[in-house]
Amino acid sequence: MLKTRLRDFLVTKDNWLFAVSDYFRRDGIRATLRYVPDENGERELNGIRYKKYDFGPAFEFMRKHKPEWVQDVHVVPESEVKQVLRPADAIPRLVNSDSRVRAIVKTLDLAGIPRTSMGVTGSMLAGLQNESSDIDFVVYGPVWFRARDAITSAKQQEGPIEEINEEMWKRIYNKRIPEISFDEFMLHESRKGNRGMVEGTYFDLLFVREWDQIKEPLLRGKDTVKMKIEARVTNADFAFDSPAYYKVEHDEIDHVLSYTHTYAGQALPGELIEARGIVEEVGDLKRLVVGTSREPKGEWIKSLTWLEKCGYH
Known part of the structure; x- marks a missing residue:
């Protein structure tokens, strides 16, 4: 069996490129279509032109060309995979060829x-x-937090790694269209440290689980009602994962999941959060899911503790 995890890429026999979107598989490798050979495409590799597909158009393309692969994501049969591209394997090549990655x-x-x-x-x-x-830079496992702190320190020094400017923050905010105000967004982002600029290029510092952290798959449950809760976060080890995972203390809800990058790293252990999303019932357990769509309407996570500390009302 091919070993794959979140953020690997798959190349199929048709030279379609997919981004792996899950640590686990059912029926095939769970992924999202990203690039397809297209003579009018704006990207090129090894003499082949490619077209990039965003989330919505990727689903349209797949429904038309490979409807049997379409579920909540695209499920690629292992027999169709010609190559797995692993982020770690790209480091030597990019260190030699790209000063920003270096x-x-x-x-x-x-x-x-x-x-x-x-x-x-x-x-x-x-x-x-x-x-x-x-630049989508990945760090695997718990050392991600150390990497994040190193990037934060580098931003304080004179060098190629810099803090994001206001204009770029506005671009990020407007791209995601979150349900919190720009001020609330900025207060939360100001302490995360998972984004930056290097030589004028935006980069993300993405968390991916180390192999030994990949335990059991997230079971899908039954969506029920929308709900707003206040709850205390008890564990945020996987707050920067995808989906972001917050274990909480609450009468009904066991944990909060966010499928929206905006709410990754949104709260720390011990903090009181306000979250609104869809309650999903998985057996006897209830979770609150935020970001069931790409730009979730009426769904959010905010740290009330942090906003209060910042004097925000």
């Missing part, structure tokens, strides 16, 4: 992060990046 890697080297725990995903992993491509 700057991030060197910063993490100094913090004692092993290069085997680093990776680059997205268009750069596929070799399909262009001038406007962001």
Whole structure:
């Protein structure tokens, strides 16, 4: 069986490229279509032009061309996979060819992060990046938090890694269209440290579980009602994962999941959160799911503790 995890890429026999979107598989590898050969495509690799597909158009394309692969994500049969591209394998190539990736890697080297725990995903992993491509930098496992702190320190020094400017923050906010105000968004983002700029290019510091952290799959349950809760976070070890996972203390809800990147790392253990989403029943357990769509309406997570500390009312 092919070993895959979140943020790996798959190349199929048709040269379609998919981003793996789950640690677990059912019937095939759970992924999302990203690039398809297209003579009018704006990207090129090895003499083949490719078209990039965003979330919505990818589903339309798949429903038309491979409807049997379409579930809540795209499920790629292992027999159709020609190659798995792993983010860690791209590091040596990119360190040699891209000064921006080299700057991030060197910063993490100094913090004692092993290069085997680093990776680059997205268009750069596929070799399909262009001038406007962001850098999707991956760090595997618990050392992610150390990497994040190293990036935060690097932003304070004179060097290629910088804090995001206001204009870029507005772009990020408007791209996601969250249900919290820009001020609330900025207060939460200000302490996360999972984004930055390097030589003028935006980058994400993405958390992916180490193999030994991949335990049991998230069972899908039955969606019931929308609900707003206040709850105390008891564990946020996987708050930067996808989906983000917050274990909470609450009469009904066991944990909160967010499928929206906006609410990754939104709260720390011990903090009181307000969250609104859909209650999903999984056996006897209830979870609150935020971000059931790409731009969730009427769903959010905010740390009331942090907003109060910041004097925000």
